[in-house]
Amino acid sequence: MSTERTTKAPFNTASKMTAREASLNARAEKAIERLGARHEANQAQQVAKRFEKLMRSDRPAPSLKPHGAIEDRKGWLMRSAQYQIKREHGARLNKVRDVAKAMSRNTPGQQQNKQRGPDTLGR
16 A cells, blocks of 8 residues: 555545634544543543442342352452443543534534524514
8 A cells, every 4th residue: 555545635635624624623633632631541540439339339240150150249340340431431532523523514604593493583
């Protein structure tokens, strides 16, 4: 694969964008970077907090085990806490992407018309 093809693709895509779309994409990327940095910095604390919350619940860990298997509730809950934090982070990223996509689809005039209904003056 030639490097010419890979280096031109982002520039061609960016050249087709309007100034508004480019600024929205830049703002979305910065927001995603901030979310990622915050997630990396606080992930251990969030997992520990979620693990403690799961440990306080008295529900048994749902799992299928062969007869005589050793029950490792703490291990299961730790993996569950890690997965839940990872899933919540992914959901936050998707929300940022969806908002950026919705904002770039609508021009400012179209966005206002969708939000406002008819006023009392009949306009």
